[in-house]
Amino acid sequence: MQILVTGGAGYIGSHTCFALLEAGHRVIVLDNLCNSKVSTLDKIKLLTNKEIIFYPLDVTNESSVDSIFLNHRIDAVFHFAGLKSVSESVKKPLEYYYNNVVSTLILAKACQKYNINKFIFSSSATVYGRNKVPFLEDSELMSATTPYGETKVISERILTDVAKANSEFSVSLLRYFNPVGAHKSGLIGEAPNNIPNNLMPYITQVAKGKMRKLKIFGDDYPTVDGSGVRDYIHVVDLALGHVAALNNLLPGVNVYNLGTGKGTSVFQLVKAFEEVNNVHVPYEITNRRSGDIAECYADVSKAEKELKWKAKLGIIDICRDAWRFEKKYEV
């Protein structure tokens, strides 16, 4: 298939482009490079020995998007493009609503116009808000805790309504848990343009000496050791989950948790990182981060059963691969 990948130069998009090319698909990437670099696409070409068509454009620009649909035969759309910093979304809600919701609207409209019926959307476990763990796909979405989370809830709702109105439209809403790690080549990985917000890129940058100390946000949660518990999924497994979602796309709405089903605490992750890589990660305990929940992990039985997909890599692979990428990566 020929697949349009928005945000394909970014962290999850780049690993998914790699997986799609390896599975024999062709990819067209749309990315405005606001949080990525075009060199990432060159690295994927090097790894796969395959071509990628790239357009450096903004997915909120309707006429540019339309011209891509007009000029290429597209079989499926994978929509990764989006702003993803939770804390920034609280400070700049309009930017987040505009970028993340308008991009979804424009792509859904183009799909309708050009009769493209396969759509895979990057959603997030954040849509579960303060539900009870493990999170199940059919839980009621009470309300996300931040503007970023709301953009995912709204985008899910838009795509669900499009599917209700058009019985041929197939959409997969993939709710990612905590994507971490990097491709084993060390060539592609998480390389945010700014200061990282998430735990793993923070750990790797502290280990490399780019930052002095990791701040651990709270050690008084009702968890195994007081620190927050998350479901860390290797980005390579996550990318393969997208290929499985495409292969098993049914008409209507398909919702899947992409996680491992296992929780790991911050202390456990830091310790594993130090042991696996034989490096020291200095840290200090600080206050809880506002909006954080104690525990977040998936029930993964639906994806396992219906997609015949399961995360294979564990915390050791995650720590080793994230560190290999960080060591090789030069800004």
Ligand code: NAD
């Ligand atoms: P990322 O920032 O690495 O990648 C997003 C890409 O989209 C970047 O290359 C950026 O330049 C591009 N982009 C953003 N807005 C754009 C626009 N208007 N037009 C064109 N390109 C645009 O982020 P990621 O971690 O790869 O996340 C991919 C998707 O998955 C996002 O939608 C994110 O919200 C979602 N998600 C991520 C996580 C996570 O922890 N990384 C968790 C759950 C969901």
Ligand code: UD1
């Ligand atoms: C965050 C978002 C979530 C989003 C996800 C992926 C919040 C509240 N949630 O998830 O909506 O889908 O990113 O982008 O921001 N931690 C530290 N020190 C740090 C960073 C994190 O102790 O410097 C802790 C956190 O308190 C948490 C765990 O590490 O317990 C994981 O944090 P993080 O990587 O930011 O992801 P989430 O908070 O799970």
